[in-house]
Amino acid sequence: MKKHLLPFYQTLQLPLLGEKQIQVVVKRLDLLHPLIQGNKHYKLLHNIRAAKERGYAKILTFGGAFSNHIHATAISAAQNGLQSIGLIRGEIPRPLNPTLSDAENQGMQLYPMPRTDYRGKQSPLVLEQLRLKFGEVYIIPEGGTNALAIKGSREILDPEDKLMDVVAVPIGTGGTFAGLLASASTNQQVLGFSALKGAFIHQEISKLLEDQQINPSCSWDIHTTYHFGGYGKFKPELIAFIKEIKETCGLPLEPLYTGKMLYGLMDLIRNDAFHKGTRILLIHTGGLQGIRGFNQRFKTDL
Ligand SMILES: Cc1ncc(COP(=O)(O)O)c(C=O)c1O
Structure with a gap:
Protein backbone atom coordinates (compact mmCIF):
# COMPACT_ATOMS: atom_id res chain seq x y z
CA MET A 1 0.00 0.00 0.00
CA LYS A 2 1.77 3.12 -1.17
CA LYS A 3 -0.29 5.65 0.70
CA HIS A 4 2.00 8.57 -0.02
CA LEU A 5 1.40 8.16 -3.75
CA LEU A 6 -2.36 8.22 -3.51
CA PRO A 7 -4.92 10.86 -2.57
CA PHE A 8 -5.81 8.44 0.14
CA TYR A 9 -7.83 10.66 2.46
CA GLN A 10 -10.48 12.93 1.03
CA THR A 11 -12.17 15.56 3.16
CA LEU A 12 -15.74 16.13 2.00
CA GLN A 13 -16.74 19.70 1.31
CA LEU A 14 -20.51 19.93 1.55
CA PRO A 15 -22.67 22.83 2.79
CA LEU A 16 -24.39 20.67 5.44
CA LEU A 17 -21.03 19.68 6.93
CA GLY A 18 -19.98 23.33 7.16
CA GLU A 19 -23.30 24.31 8.70
CA LYS A 20 -23.20 21.55 11.33
CA GLN A 21 -19.43 21.86 11.82
CA ILE A 22 -18.78 18.19 11.22
CA GLN A 23 -15.68 16.91 9.46
CA VAL A 24 -16.06 13.88 7.21
CA VAL A 25 -12.85 12.37 5.87
CA VAL A 26 -13.09 9.45 3.45
CA LYS A 27 -10.42 6.78 3.63
CA ARG A 28 -10.31 5.86 -0.05
CA LEU A 29 -9.65 2.12 0.10
CA ASP A 30 -11.19 2.02 -3.38
CA LEU A 31 -7.88 3.44 -4.60
CA LEU A 32 -5.78 0.63 -3.13
CA HIS A 33 -5.70 -1.44 -6.27
CA PRO A 34 -7.46 -1.06 -9.63
CA LEU A 35 -9.23 -4.40 -9.23
CA ILE A 36 -8.97 -5.75 -5.68
CA GLN A 37 -10.50 -2.82 -3.92
CA THR A 145 -15.85 -13.44 6.31
CA ASN A 146 -13.82 -15.79 8.49
CA ALA A 147 -11.21 -15.44 11.23
CA LEU A 148 -8.45 -14.54 8.76
CA ALA A 149 -10.64 -11.92 7.07
CA ILE A 150 -11.26 -10.32 10.45
CA LYS A 151 -7.54 -10.45 11.15
CA GLY A 152 -6.96 -8.58 7.87
CA SER A 153 -9.69 -6.06 8.64
CA ARG A 154 -7.91 -5.18 11.88
CA GLU A 155 -5.22 -3.67 9.67
CA ILE A 156 -7.53 -1.13 8.00
CA LEU A 157 -7.04 1.55 10.63
CA ASP A 158 -3.68 3.30 10.65
CA PRO A 159 -2.44 5.05 13.80
CA GLU A 160 -3.58 8.47 12.52
CA ASP A 161 -7.10 7.10 11.91
CA LYS A 162 -7.40 6.39 15.60
CA LEU A 163 -7.48 10.14 16.26
CA MET A 164 -10.87 10.42 14.58
CA ASP A 165 -13.97 10.41 16.81
CA VAL A 166 -16.16 8.16 14.67
CA VAL A 167 -15.34 5.45 12.13
CA ALA A 168 -18.18 4.65 9.71
CA VAL A 169 -18.35 1.48 7.61
CA PRO A 170 -20.97 -0.44 5.65
CA ILE A 171 -21.97 -3.90 6.85
CA GLY A 172 -22.77 -6.99 4.80
CA THR A 173 -21.65 -10.09 6.67
CA GLY A 174 -20.03 -7.99 9.40
CA GLY A 175 -16.44 -9.21 9.04
CA THR A 176 -15.02 -5.79 8.28
CA PHE A 177 -16.99 -4.22 11.12
CA ALA A 178 -15.72 -6.88 13.55
CA GLY A 179 -12.13 -6.17 12.50
CA LEU A 180 -12.65 -2.46 13.08
CA LEU A 181 -14.18 -3.13 16.51
CA ALA A 182 -11.13 -5.17 17.40
CA SER A 183 -8.74 -2.38 16.42
CA ALA A 184 -10.45 0.97 17.08
CA SER A 185 -9.26 2.93 20.07
CA THR A 186 -11.09 3.34 23.37
CA ASN A 187 -12.34 6.85 22.69
CA GLN A 188 -13.68 6.06 19.23
CA GLN A 189 -17.13 5.05 18.13
CA VAL A 190 -17.47 2.59 15.24
CA LEU A 191 -20.71 3.04 13.34
CA GLY A 192 -21.97 0.32 11.01
CA PHE A 193 -24.57 0.83 8.27
CA SER A 194 -26.23 -2.44 7.37
CA ALA A 195 -26.86 -3.02 3.67
CA LEU A 196 -29.39 -5.71 4.53
CA LYS A 197 -32.89 -5.37 5.83
CA GLY A 198 -33.59 -6.57 9.34
CA ALA A 199 -32.21 -6.37 12.84
CA PHE A 200 -30.66 -9.86 12.66
CA ILE A 201 -27.28 -8.28 11.99
CA HIS A 202 -27.00 -7.40 15.69
CA GLN A 203 -27.04 -11.12 16.51
CA GLU A 204 -24.62 -11.91 13.70
CA ILE A 205 -22.16 -9.35 15.00
CA SER A 206 -22.50 -10.57 18.58
CA LYS A 207 -21.78 -14.09 17.37
CA LEU A 208 -18.76 -12.99 15.36
CA LEU A 209 -17.38 -11.12 18.37
CA GLU A 210 -17.96 -14.11 20.62
CA ASP A 211 -16.47 -16.64 18.19
CA GLN A 212 -13.42 -14.47 17.55
CA GLN A 213 -13.11 -13.51 21.21
CA ILE A 214 -13.21 -9.84 20.38
CA ASN A 215 -13.98 -7.58 23.29
CA PRO A 216 -14.16 -4.08 21.79
CA SER A 217 -12.72 -1.26 23.80
CA CYS A 218 -14.41 1.32 21.54
CA SER A 219 -18.12 2.07 21.60
CA TRP A 220 -20.22 0.96 18.64
CA ASP A 221 -23.61 1.09 17.06
CA ILE A 222 -25.32 -0.32 13.97
CA HIS A 223 -27.89 1.51 11.86
CA THR A 224 -30.38 -0.80 10.18
CA THR A 225 -32.69 1.75 8.56
CA TYR A 226 -30.68 2.78 5.49
CA HIS A 227 -31.09 -0.40 3.42
CA PHE A 228 -33.55 1.14 0.89
CA GLY A 229 -35.70 -1.96 0.85
CA GLY A 230 -32.99 -4.59 1.33
CA TYR A 231 -29.80 -5.91 -0.16
CA GLY A 232 -29.37 -4.78 -3.76
CA LYS A 233 -32.55 -2.68 -3.57
CA PHE A 234 -32.62 1.05 -4.16
CA LYS A 235 -34.85 4.09 -4.55
CA PRO A 236 -34.44 7.00 -6.96
CA GLU A 237 -33.24 9.29 -4.15
CA LEU A 238 -30.28 6.99 -3.50
CA ILE A 239 -29.25 7.12 -7.15
CA ALA A 240 -29.66 10.91 -7.22
CA PHE A 241 -27.58 11.21 -4.04
CA ILE A 242 -24.74 9.06 -5.43
CA LYS A 243 -24.66 11.15 -8.61
CA GLU A 244 -24.67 14.39 -6.66
CA ILE A 245 -21.75 13.27 -4.48
CA LYS A 246 -19.79 12.27 -7.54
CA GLU A 247 -20.44 15.62 -9.21
CA THR A 248 -19.86 17.85 -6.20
CA CYS A 249 -17.06 15.96 -4.43
CA GLY A 250 -15.63 13.72 -7.16
CA LEU A 251 -16.23 10.74 -4.87
CA PRO A 252 -17.41 7.54 -6.60
CA LEU A 253 -19.81 5.42 -4.56
CA GLU A 254 -21.71 2.27 -5.47
CA PRO A 255 -25.37 1.72 -4.59
CA LEU A 256 -25.12 -1.45 -2.47
CA TYR A 257 -22.88 -0.46 0.39
CA THR A 258 -20.95 2.82 0.29
CA GLY A 259 -23.78 4.90 -1.25
CA LYS A 260 -26.22 3.73 1.43
CA MET A 261 -23.66 4.37 4.16
CA LEU A 262 -22.97 7.99 3.17
CA TYR A 263 -26.67 8.63 2.60
CA GLY A 264 -27.34 7.38 6.11
CA LEU A 265 -24.48 9.33 7.61
CA MET A 266 -25.64 12.59 6.02
CA ASP A 267 -29.15 11.93 7.31
CA LEU A 268 -27.80 11.44 10.84
CA ILE A 269 -25.76 14.63 10.55
CA ARG A 270 -28.82 16.55 9.32
CA ASN A 271 -30.70 15.30 12.38
CA ASP A 272 -27.95 16.39 14.77
CA ALA A 273 -26.84 12.91 15.76
CA PHE A 274 -23.28 14.22 16.27
CA HIS A 275 -22.10 17.18 18.28
CA LYS A 276 -20.28 20.10 16.68
CA GLY A 277 -16.65 19.45 15.91
CA THR A 278 -17.07 15.66 15.49
CA ARG A 279 -14.49 14.16 13.14
CA ILE A 280 -15.80 11.21 11.17
CA LEU A 281 -13.70 8.78 9.18
CA LEU A 282 -15.71 7.09 6.46
CA ILE A 283 -14.22 3.83 5.22
CA HIS A 284 -14.71 3.54 1.46
CA THR A 285 -14.90 -0.21 1.07
CA GLY A 286 -14.66 -0.20 -2.75
CA GLY A 287 -17.04 -2.38 -4.73
CA LEU A 288 -17.05 0.00 -7.69
CA GLN A 289 -16.77 -2.89 -10.13
CA GLY A 290 -20.41 -3.71 -9.39
CA ILE A 291 -21.65 -0.43 -10.89
CA ARG A 292 -21.40 -1.78 -14.46
CA GLY A 293 -23.72 -4.71 -13.78
CA PHE A 294 -26.06 -2.56 -11.69
CA ASN A 295 -26.43 -0.06 -14.53
CA GLN A 296 -27.07 -2.84 -17.03
CA ARG A 297 -29.63 -4.50 -14.84
CA PHE A 298 -31.57 -1.48 -13.63
CA LYS A 299 -30.96 0.88 -16.58
CA THR A 300 -29.39 3.43 -14.26
CA ASP A 301 -26.51 5.68 -15.28
CA LEU A 302 -24.20 5.73 -12.28
C1 LIG B 1 -18.07 -2.79 -1.25
C2 LIG B 1 -18.39 -3.53 0.00
N1 LIG B 1 -18.50 -2.85 1.14
C3 LIG B 1 -18.82 -3.46 2.29
C4 LIG B 1 -19.05 -4.81 2.35
C5 LIG B 1 -19.42 -5.43 3.64
O1 LIG B 1 -18.36 -6.12 4.20
P1 LIG B 1 -18.62 -7.25 5.29
O2 LIG B 1 -19.24 -8.40 4.57
O3 LIG B 1 -17.29 -7.55 5.84
O4 LIG B 1 -19.56 -6.67 6.29
C6 LIG B 1 -18.94 -5.57 1.19
C7 LIG B 1 -19.18 -7.03 1.18
O5 LIG B 1 -18.40 -7.83 1.55
C8 LIG B 1 -18.59 -4.93 -0.02
O6 LIG B 1 -18.48 -5.60 -1.17
Whole structure:
Protein backbone atom coordinates (compact mmCIF):
# COMPACT_ATOMS: atom_id res chain seq x y z
CA MET A 1 0.00 0.00 0.00
CA LYS A 2 1.77 3.12 -1.17
CA LYS A 3 -0.29 5.65 0.70
CA HIS A 4 2.00 8.57 -0.02
CA LEU A 5 1.40 8.16 -3.75
CA LEU A 6 -2.36 8.22 -3.51
CA PRO A 7 -4.92 10.86 -2.57
CA PHE A 8 -5.81 8.44 0.14
CA TYR A 9 -7.83 10.66 2.46
CA GLN A 10 -10.48 12.93 1.03
CA THR A 11 -12.17 15.56 3.16
CA LEU A 12 -15.74 16.13 2.00
CA GLN A 13 -16.74 19.70 1.31
CA LEU A 14 -20.51 19.93 1.55
CA PRO A 15 -22.67 22.83 2.79
CA LEU A 16 -24.39 20.67 5.44
CA LEU A 17 -21.03 19.68 6.93
CA GLY A 18 -19.98 23.33 7.16
CA GLU A 19 -23.30 24.31 8.70
CA LYS A 20 -23.20 21.55 11.33
CA GLN A 21 -19.43 21.86 11.82
CA ILE A 22 -18.78 18.19 11.22
CA GLN A 23 -15.68 16.91 9.46
CA VAL A 24 -16.06 13.88 7.21
CA VAL A 25 -12.85 12.37 5.87
CA VAL A 26 -13.09 9.45 3.45
CA LYS A 27 -10.42 6.78 3.63
CA ARG A 28 -10.31 5.86 -0.05
CA LEU A 29 -9.65 2.12 0.10
CA ASP A 30 -11.19 2.02 -3.38
CA LEU A 31 -7.88 3.44 -4.60
CA LEU A 32 -5.78 0.63 -3.13
CA HIS A 33 -5.70 -1.44 -6.27
CA PRO A 34 -7.46 -1.06 -9.63
CA LEU A 35 -9.23 -4.40 -9.23
CA ILE A 36 -8.97 -5.75 -5.68
CA GLN A 37 -10.50 -2.82 -3.92
CA GLY A 38 -11.47 -1.77 -0.48
CA ASN A 39 -12.17 -4.21 2.31
CA LYS A 40 -11.69 -7.14 -0.11
CA HIS A 41 -7.96 -6.53 -0.12
CA TYR A 42 -7.84 -6.87 3.68
CA LYS A 43 -10.28 -9.78 3.88
CA LEU A 44 -8.43 -11.86 1.31
CA LEU A 45 -4.85 -11.04 2.28
CA HIS A 46 -4.36 -13.64 5.03
CA ASN A 47 -6.67 -16.19 3.39
CA ILE A 48 -4.64 -16.27 0.19
CA ARG A 49 -1.46 -16.42 2.22
CA ALA A 50 -2.83 -19.31 4.32
CA ALA A 51 -3.98 -21.21 1.23
CA LYS A 52 -0.50 -20.98 -0.26
CA GLU A 53 1.31 -21.82 2.97
CA ARG A 54 -0.90 -24.86 3.51
CA GLY A 55 -0.15 -26.08 0.01
CA TYR A 56 -3.56 -25.63 -1.61
CA ALA A 57 -3.69 -25.08 -5.36
CA LYS A 58 -7.39 -24.13 -5.47
CA ILE A 59 -9.66 -21.68 -3.70
CA LEU A 60 -13.39 -22.25 -3.61
CA THR A 61 -15.87 -19.60 -2.60
CA PHE A 62 -19.51 -18.52 -2.88
CA GLY A 63 -21.42 -15.44 -3.92
CA GLY A 64 -24.24 -13.84 -5.84
CA ALA A 65 -23.94 -13.01 -9.54
CA PHE A 66 -22.81 -9.44 -8.77
CA SER A 67 -20.58 -10.28 -5.82
CA ASN A 68 -17.57 -8.08 -5.16
CA HIS A 69 -16.11 -10.98 -3.21
CA ILE A 70 -16.33 -13.38 -6.17
CA HIS A 71 -14.70 -10.74 -8.37
CA ALA A 72 -11.87 -9.99 -5.96
CA THR A 73 -11.23 -13.67 -5.16
CA ALA A 74 -10.90 -14.56 -8.86
CA ILE A 75 -8.35 -11.81 -9.40
CA SER A 76 -6.45 -12.37 -6.19
CA ALA A 77 -6.23 -16.13 -6.78
CA ALA A 78 -4.97 -15.62 -10.35
CA GLN A 79 -2.37 -13.12 -9.19
CA ASN A 80 -1.13 -15.61 -6.63
CA GLY A 81 -0.94 -18.55 -9.00
CA LEU A 82 -3.97 -20.31 -7.49
CA GLN A 83 -6.96 -21.75 -9.30
CA SER A 84 -10.38 -20.56 -8.24
CA ILE A 85 -13.90 -21.93 -8.20
CA GLY A 86 -16.93 -19.71 -7.73
CA LEU A 87 -20.26 -21.24 -6.68
CA ILE A 88 -22.89 -18.75 -7.75
CA ARG A 89 -26.22 -18.47 -5.95
CA GLY A 90 -29.07 -19.53 -8.26
CA GLU A 91 -28.58 -19.13 -11.99
CA ILE A 92 -25.49 -17.98 -13.83
CA PRO A 93 -26.68 -15.29 -16.26
CA ARG A 94 -25.66 -15.87 -19.89
CA PRO A 95 -24.23 -13.81 -21.38
CA LEU A 96 -22.21 -13.25 -18.24
CA ASN A 97 -22.58 -9.93 -16.48
CA PRO A 98 -19.38 -7.83 -16.10
CA THR A 99 -18.61 -9.21 -12.61
CA LEU A 100 -18.76 -12.86 -13.67
CA SER A 101 -17.17 -12.17 -17.03
CA ASP A 102 -14.14 -10.62 -15.29
CA ALA A 103 -14.03 -13.56 -12.88
CA GLU A 104 -14.12 -16.11 -15.70
CA ASN A 105 -11.49 -14.18 -17.63
CA GLN A 106 -9.25 -14.52 -14.59
CA GLY A 107 -9.68 -18.28 -14.82
CA MET A 108 -12.36 -18.76 -12.18
CA GLN A 109 -14.53 -21.81 -12.87
CA LEU A 110 -18.13 -20.80 -12.28
CA TYR A 111 -20.85 -23.20 -11.19
CA PRO A 112 -24.48 -22.40 -10.38
CA MET A 113 -25.65 -23.51 -6.95
CA PRO A 114 -29.41 -23.99 -6.51
CA ARG A 115 -30.79 -21.56 -3.94
CA THR A 116 -31.94 -24.37 -1.62
CA ASP A 117 -28.42 -25.87 -1.54
CA TYR A 118 -26.92 -22.42 -1.26
CA ARG A 119 -28.66 -21.82 2.07
CA GLY A 120 -26.97 -24.87 3.56
CA LYS A 121 -23.59 -24.23 1.98
CA GLN A 122 -21.69 -23.95 5.26
CA SER A 123 -22.98 -27.23 6.69
CA PRO A 124 -20.29 -29.88 7.24
CA LEU A 125 -22.15 -32.26 4.90
CA VAL A 126 -22.24 -29.82 1.98
CA LEU A 127 -18.61 -28.82 2.56
CA GLU A 128 -17.64 -32.49 2.51
CA GLN A 129 -19.57 -33.00 -0.76
CA LEU A 130 -17.80 -30.01 -2.27
CA ARG A 131 -14.44 -31.48 -1.32
CA LEU A 132 -15.41 -34.79 -2.90
CA LYS A 133 -16.44 -33.01 -6.10
CA PHE A 134 -13.64 -30.49 -6.38
CA GLY A 135 -10.77 -32.19 -4.52
CA GLU A 136 -8.58 -30.42 -1.98
CA VAL A 137 -9.85 -26.84 -1.98
CA TYR A 138 -9.30 -23.96 0.41
CA ILE A 139 -12.85 -22.81 1.15
CA ILE A 140 -13.64 -19.18 1.87
CA PRO A 141 -17.21 -18.46 3.00
CA GLU A 142 -19.64 -16.12 1.23
CA GLY A 143 -18.62 -12.49 1.55
CA GLY A 144 -15.17 -13.72 2.59
CA THR A 145 -15.85 -13.44 6.31
CA ASN A 146 -13.82 -15.79 8.49
CA ALA A 147 -11.21 -15.44 11.23
CA LEU A 148 -8.45 -14.54 8.76
CA ALA A 149 -10.64 -11.92 7.07
CA ILE A 150 -11.26 -10.32 10.45
CA LYS A 151 -7.54 -10.45 11.15
CA GLY A 152 -6.96 -8.58 7.87
CA SER A 153 -9.69 -6.06 8.64
CA ARG A 154 -7.91 -5.18 11.88
CA GLU A 155 -5.22 -3.67 9.67
CA ILE A 156 -7.53 -1.13 8.00
CA LEU A 157 -7.04 1.55 10.63
CA ASP A 158 -3.68 3.30 10.65
CA PRO A 159 -2.44 5.05 13.80
CA GLU A 160 -3.58 8.47 12.52
CA ASP A 161 -7.10 7.10 11.91
CA LYS A 162 -7.40 6.39 15.60
CA LEU A 163 -7.48 10.14 16.26
CA MET A 164 -10.87 10.42 14.58
CA ASP A 165 -13.97 10.41 16.81
CA VAL A 166 -16.16 8.16 14.67
CA VAL A 167 -15.34 5.45 12.13
CA ALA A 168 -18.18 4.65 9.71
CA VAL A 169 -18.35 1.48 7.61
CA PRO A 170 -20.97 -0.44 5.65
CA ILE A 171 -21.97 -3.90 6.85
CA GLY A 172 -22.77 -6.99 4.80
CA THR A 173 -21.65 -10.09 6.67
CA GLY A 174 -20.03 -7.99 9.40
CA GLY A 175 -16.44 -9.21 9.04
CA THR A 176 -15.02 -5.79 8.28
CA PHE A 177 -16.99 -4.22 11.12
CA ALA A 178 -15.72 -6.88 13.55
CA GLY A 179 -12.13 -6.17 12.50
CA LEU A 180 -12.65 -2.46 13.08
CA LEU A 181 -14.18 -3.13 16.51
CA ALA A 182 -11.13 -5.17 17.40
CA SER A 183 -8.74 -2.38 16.42
CA ALA A 184 -10.45 0.97 17.08
CA SER A 185 -9.26 2.93 20.07
CA THR A 186 -11.09 3.34 23.37
CA ASN A 187 -12.34 6.85 22.69
CA GLN A 188 -13.68 6.06 19.23
CA GLN A 189 -17.13 5.05 18.13
CA VAL A 190 -17.47 2.59 15.24
CA LEU A 191 -20.71 3.04 13.34
CA GLY A 192 -21.97 0.32 11.01
CA PHE A 193 -24.57 0.83 8.27
CA SER A 194 -26.23 -2.44 7.37
CA ALA A 195 -26.86 -3.02 3.67
CA LEU A 196 -29.39 -5.71 4.53
CA LYS A 197 -32.89 -5.37 5.83
CA GLY A 198 -33.59 -6.57 9.34
CA ALA A 199 -32.21 -6.37 12.84
CA PHE A 200 -30.66 -9.86 12.66
CA ILE A 201 -27.28 -8.28 11.99
CA HIS A 202 -27.00 -7.40 15.69
CA GLN A 203 -27.04 -11.12 16.51
CA GLU A 204 -24.62 -11.91 13.70
CA ILE A 205 -22.16 -9.35 15.00
CA SER A 206 -22.50 -10.57 18.58
CA LYS A 207 -21.78 -14.09 17.37
CA LEU A 208 -18.76 -12.99 15.36
CA LEU A 209 -17.38 -11.12 18.37
CA GLU A 210 -17.96 -14.11 20.62
CA ASP A 211 -16.47 -16.64 18.19
CA GLN A 212 -13.42 -14.47 17.55
CA GLN A 213 -13.11 -13.51 21.21
CA ILE A 214 -13.21 -9.84 20.38
CA ASN A 215 -13.98 -7.58 23.29
CA PRO A 216 -14.16 -4.08 21.79
CA SER A 217 -12.72 -1.26 23.80
CA CYS A 218 -14.41 1.32 21.54
CA SER A 219 -18.12 2.07 21.60
CA TRP A 220 -20.22 0.96 18.64
CA ASP A 221 -23.61 1.09 17.06
CA ILE A 222 -25.32 -0.32 13.97
CA HIS A 223 -27.89 1.51 11.86
CA THR A 224 -30.38 -0.80 10.18
CA THR A 225 -32.69 1.75 8.56
CA TYR A 226 -30.68 2.78 5.49
CA HIS A 227 -31.09 -0.40 3.42
CA PHE A 228 -33.55 1.14 0.89
CA GLY A 229 -35.70 -1.96 0.85
CA GLY A 230 -32.99 -4.59 1.33
CA TYR A 231 -29.80 -5.91 -0.16
CA GLY A 232 -29.37 -4.78 -3.76
CA LYS A 233 -32.55 -2.68 -3.57
CA PHE A 234 -32.62 1.05 -4.16
CA LYS A 235 -34.85 4.09 -4.55
CA PRO A 236 -34.44 7.00 -6.96
CA GLU A 237 -33.24 9.29 -4.15
CA LEU A 238 -30.28 6.99 -3.50
CA ILE A 239 -29.25 7.12 -7.15
CA ALA A 240 -29.66 10.91 -7.22
CA PHE A 241 -27.58 11.21 -4.04
CA ILE A 242 -24.74 9.06 -5.43
CA LYS A 243 -24.66 11.15 -8.61
CA GLU A 244 -24.67 14.39 -6.66
CA ILE A 245 -21.75 13.27 -4.48
CA LYS A 246 -19.79 12.27 -7.54
CA GLU A 247 -20.44 15.62 -9.21
CA THR A 248 -19.86 17.85 -6.20
CA CYS A 249 -17.06 15.96 -4.43
CA GLY A 250 -15.63 13.72 -7.16
CA LEU A 251 -16.23 10.74 -4.87
CA PRO A 252 -17.41 7.54 -6.60
CA LEU A 253 -19.81 5.42 -4.56
CA GLU A 254 -21.71 2.27 -5.47
CA PRO A 255 -25.37 1.72 -4.59
CA LEU A 256 -25.12 -1.45 -2.47
CA TYR A 257 -22.88 -0.46 0.39
CA THR A 258 -20.95 2.82 0.29
CA GLY A 259 -23.78 4.90 -1.25
CA LYS A 260 -26.22 3.73 1.43
CA MET A 261 -23.66 4.37 4.16
CA LEU A 262 -22.97 7.99 3.17
CA TYR A 263 -26.67 8.63 2.60
CA GLY A 264 -27.34 7.38 6.11
CA LEU A 265 -24.48 9.33 7.61
CA MET A 266 -25.64 12.59 6.02
CA ASP A 267 -29.15 11.93 7.31
CA LEU A 268 -27.80 11.44 10.84
CA ILE A 269 -25.76 14.63 10.55
CA ARG A 270 -28.82 16.55 9.32
CA ASN A 271 -30.70 15.30 12.38
CA ASP A 272 -27.95 16.39 14.77
CA ALA A 273 -26.84 12.91 15.76
CA PHE A 274 -23.28 14.22 16.27
CA HIS A 275 -22.10 17.18 18.28
CA LYS A 276 -20.28 20.10 16.68
CA GLY A 277 -16.65 19.45 15.91
CA THR A 278 -17.07 15.66 15.49
CA ARG A 279 -14.49 14.16 13.14
CA ILE A 280 -15.80 11.21 11.17
CA LEU A 281 -13.70 8.78 9.18
CA LEU A 282 -15.71 7.09 6.46
CA ILE A 283 -14.22 3.83 5.22
CA HIS A 284 -14.71 3.54 1.46
CA THR A 285 -14.90 -0.21 1.07
CA GLY A 286 -14.66 -0.20 -2.75
CA GLY A 287 -17.04 -2.38 -4.73
CA LEU A 288 -17.05 0.00 -7.69
CA GLN A 289 -16.77 -2.89 -10.13
CA GLY A 290 -20.41 -3.71 -9.39
CA ILE A 291 -21.65 -0.43 -10.89
CA ARG A 292 -21.40 -1.78 -14.46
CA GLY A 293 -23.72 -4.71 -13.78
CA PHE A 294 -26.06 -2.56 -11.69
CA ASN A 295 -26.43 -0.06 -14.53
CA GLN A 296 -27.07 -2.84 -17.03
CA ARG A 297 -29.63 -4.50 -14.84
CA PHE A 298 -31.57 -1.48 -13.63
CA LYS A 299 -30.96 0.88 -16.58
CA THR A 300 -29.39 3.43 -14.26
CA ASP A 301 -26.51 5.68 -15.28
CA LEU A 302 -24.20 5.73 -12.28
C1 LIG B 1 -18.07 -2.79 -1.25
C2 LIG B 1 -18.39 -3.53 0.00
N1 LIG B 1 -18.50 -2.85 1.14
C3 LIG B 1 -18.82 -3.46 2.29
C4 LIG B 1 -19.05 -4.81 2.35
C5 LIG B 1 -19.42 -5.43 3.64
O1 LIG B 1 -18.36 -6.12 4.20
P1 LIG B 1 -18.62 -7.25 5.29
O2 LIG B 1 -19.24 -8.40 4.57
O3 LIG B 1 -17.29 -7.55 5.84
O4 LIG B 1 -19.56 -6.67 6.29
C6 LIG B 1 -18.94 -5.57 1.19
C7 LIG B 1 -19.18 -7.03 1.18
O5 LIG B 1 -18.40 -7.83 1.55
C8 LIG B 1 -18.59 -4.93 -0.02
O6 LIG B 1 -18.48 -5.60 -1.17
